Amino acid sequence: MLANAAVSDFDDMPERYLLDQGEFSRRRALKMKIVGLAAMAFTRLANAAQSAIDYAAGAAAQRWKGLRERIMGTVVSKEMEQYEELRRNLLWTAIKPDSKPEAIIQVGSASDIGEAVKFARANALKISIRGRGHHTSAPIMRDGAITIDLERLNGIEIDAKERIATVEAGVTSGHLLGELLKHGLAFPVAHCPTVPMSGYLLGGGHGWSSKAWGTACSNVTGIDLVTADGESIYADAKRNSDYFWAARGAGPGFFGIATRYHLKLHSKPRAIRRSSLVYPIAAVGEVAPWLSELSDKLPADVELICMLSNPPNAPGNENRTLTVAADAFVDSYEEARAALEPLKTGPGAFTRSSFNRHSSLYLGDGRTGGSSLRRVSDSHWIDVNPTESMIAFCQAKLNPPSAQTAVFFSFNPCPKRDAANPDMAQSVIGRTLVLVLGAWEKPSDDGANISWFKRTSSVLDSVSIGHYINQCHFPLSKDRPNRCFSPENWSRLEKLRARYDPEEVFTYFD
Numbered sequence: 119m120l121a122n123a124a125v126s127d128f129d130d131m132p133e134r135y136l137l138d139q140g141e142f143s144r145r146r147a148l149k150m151k152i153v154g155l156a157a158m159a160f161t162r163l164a165n166a167a168q169s170a171i172d173y174a175a176g177a178a179a180q181r182w183k184g185l186r187e188r189i190m191g192t193v194v195s196k197e198m199e200q201y202e203e204l205r206r207n208l209l210w211t212a213i214k215p216d217s218k219p220e221a222i223i224q225v226g227s228a229s230d231i232g233e234a235v236k237f238a239r240a241n242a243l244k245i246s247i248r249g250r251g252h253h254t255s256a257p258i259m260r261d262g263a264i265t266i267d268l269e270r271l272n273g274i275e276i277d278a279k280e281r282i283a284t285v286e287a288g289v290t291s292g293h294l295l296g297e298l299l300k301h302g303l304a305f306p307v308a309h310c311p312t313v314p315m316s317g318y319l320l321g322g323g324h325g326w327s328s329k330a331w332g333t334a335c336s337n338v339t340g341i342d343l344v345t346a347d348g349e350s351i352y353a354d355a356k357r358n359s360d361y362f363w364a365a366r367g368a369g370p371g372f373f374g375i376a377t378r379y380h381l382k383l384h385s386k387p388r389a390i391r392r393s394s395l396v397y398p399i400a401a402v403g404e405v406a407p408w409l410s411e412l413s414d415k416l417p418a419d420v421e422l423i424c425m426l427s428n429p430p431n432a433p434g435n436e437n438r439t440l441t442v443a444a445d446a447f448v449d450s451y452e453e454a455r456a457a458l459e460p461l462k463t464g465p466g467a468f469t470r471s472s473f474n475r476h477s478s479l480y481l482g483d484g485r486t487g488g489s490s491l492r493r494v495s496d497s498h499w500i501d502v503n504p505t506e507s508m509i510a511f512c513q514a515k516l517n518p519p520s521a522q523t524a525v526f527f528s529f530n531p532c533p534k535r536d537a538a539n540p541d542m543a544q545s546v547i548g549r550t551l552v553l554v555l556g557a558w559e560k561p562s563d564d565g566a567n568i569s570w571f572k573r574t575s576s577v578l579d580s581v582s583i584g585h586y587i588n589q590c591h592f593p594l595s596k597d598r599p600n601r602c603f604s605p606e607n608w609s610r611l612e613k614l615r616a617r618y619d620p621e622e623v624f625t626y627f628d
C-alpha cells in the first residue's frame with residue numbers, strides 16, 4: 119500500500135518522504151538553525167529600530183524640553199499625539215495645507231515670544247507667526263519652521279478718559295468692540311468679529327467706519343514687538359520708527375512679532391442704520407453707473423457696498439443678484455434718514471428694498487459666515503470709475519459653482535490719503551475694492567471652485583492697480599505680494615527686512 123501510494127503520489131510528496139531519515143534530520147536541524155538565527159537577527163533588528171525610534175522621540179522631546187521649562191505657554195511638537203489636530207485647527211478655512219511645522223508654540227505671555235525666537239535661532243529653525251489663522255494664503259505654517267501662535271494673548275486695557283486702548287495681538291475684533299462699547303467708544307474693527315488685531319492691523323485693516331476714521335492701522339499710535347533677535351522693544355513715530363512704519367501695512371512682510379498695539383479710539387456712533395436694494399443681475403447696466411455716482415456723493419459716515427451673489431439652487435449666470443447696502447454710522451434716526459436719502463434715487467428694477475432700518479452690525483453680523491466652509495479669497499483695487507469694470511465683470515460668464523461664493527464691491531472703503539502717508543508701509547488704495555470670496559462645502563468640489571476662483575481673479579487682474587495684502591491670495595501669482603505696495607514702499611520694505619532680519623528668521627511670503 120505504502121509502496122503503491124509512494125509511487126502514485128510521488129510528485130506531490132513533501133521533500134522529507136524522499137530522503138532517508140538521517141539525511142532528513144540533518145537538514146531539519148540545519149533549517150531550524152537558520153530559522154532560529156534569522157529570527158534572532160530579526161528581533162535584534164526590530165529592537166534596534168524601536169530603540170532608534172525611541173531615541174529619536176526622546177531626542178526630539180529633549181530638544182523642546184529646555185523651551186518648555188522657560189515659557190508659560192505650551193510646545194506641541196510634531197511627534198506628539200495632539201499635534202495633528204492642533205495643526206489642522208490653526209487655520210480658519212476648512213482647507214488645510216500639507217505644511218507641517220516642527221512645533222506649534224502657543225505662547226502664554228508676551229515674554230514667551232522672546233524665548234521662542236531665541237530657541238528657534240539656536241536650533242536653526244525658521245519662524246512663522248499666527249494671530250488666529252484668518253489669512254487666505256496660510257502663511258502661518260511652513261515645513262521645517264516653528265509656528266509661534268499668539269491666540270492666547272488676550273489682554274485689553276482701556277483708558278476711556280484719554281480715549282486710548284492697549285490690546286494684545288490675539289484680541290478679536292468682536293472682543294475689543296464689546297469692551298469699547300461699554301465705555302461709549304469704538305474702533306474701526308474688522309467686519310467679522312473673529313478677526314484678531316494681530317494680522318488685521320499689521321496689514322492695514324479695513325473695517326467698520328474706516329471710511330470716516332481711516333484704515334485701522336492709521337489709528338495705531340505705537341506697538342510693542344519682539345525683534346528677529348528675540349528682544350522686546352517699543353516702536354512709534356519717534357522710537358524705532360522703521361518698525362512702526364512697517365507695522366502699519368506690511369502684513370506678512372513684517373520683520374518682527376507684534377505683541378501689543380496702542381490704539382486711538384473714537385466715539386461710538388449712536389445710530390447705525392442701513393438701506394438696501396436687491397437687483398437682478400440684468401440690471402447691472404443701470405445699477406453700476408448709479409453706484410459710481412452715489413459713492414462719490416455719500417458722506418464719510420455712510421459706507422456703500424454691492425454684493426454679487428448666487429441664490430441657492432439657482433444655477434446660471436442670469437439668476438445672480440446684486441445687493442446694494444449702505445450703512446450709516448451716525449448719532450440719530452434723523453441723521454441716518456438724511457444720510458441714506460440718496461439710496462432712494464436707485465433704478466426702479468429692484469426686487470426687494472428696505473430703507474433706514476436699525477442695523478446690528480456691531481453685534482457681530484459679519485459679512486462672512488462661519489469657518490466650516492472651504493474658503494479662498496483675493497482682492498483687487500480699481501481706481502478708475504468702476505462702472506465699466508462692474509458691467510464687464512457681471513456680464514462675463516463667471517457663474518460660481520457654489521451658492522456660498524460672493525463678490526463684493528466696496529466703494530471708497532477707506533481714505534486714499536492713507537496710501538500716501540509716508541509714515542505707513544500701506545501704499546495701495548484705490549477707489550473701489552473688489553473682494554472675491556470663494557466658499558464651498560465638499561473637498562470633491564475643490565477643483566471646480568478653485569478653477570472659478572483663478573479665472574475670476576485673472577479677469578480682475580487686467581483692471582486692478584494692486585491688491586490688499588490682508589485679503590490677497592499669494593499663490594495666484596509671484597508678484598502678488600509686491601503688488602500690494604507702491605514700488606517705493608516695496609523696495610523700502612525689502613531693504614528694512616534685510617537690515618532687521620538679515621538671516622531671514624521669519625518665513626514671510628514664501
Ligand SMILES: Cc1cc2nc3c(=O)[nH]c(=O)nc-3n(C[C@H](O)[C@H](O)[C@H](O)COP(=O)(O)OP(=O)(O)OC[C@H]3O[C@@H](n4cnc5c(N)ncnc54)[C@H](O)[C@@H]3O)c2cc1C
Nearest residue numbers: 249250251252253257308309310316317318324370375376
Ligand atoms: C472671516 C474673515 C473676515 C475678514 N474681515 C476683514 C475685514 O473686515 N477687514 C479686513 O481688513 N480684513 C478682513 N479679513 C482679513 C484679515 O484681516 C486677515 O486675514 C488677517 O491676516 C487676519 O489676521 P490673523 O492674525 O488671523 O492672520 P494669520 O493668518 O494668523 O496671520 C497671517 C500672517 O500675518 C502675520 N502676522 C499675524 N500676526 C502677526 C503678529 N502679531 N506679528 C507679526 N506678524 C504677524 C504673519 O506673517 C502671519 O503669517 C477677514 C478675514 C476673514 C477670514
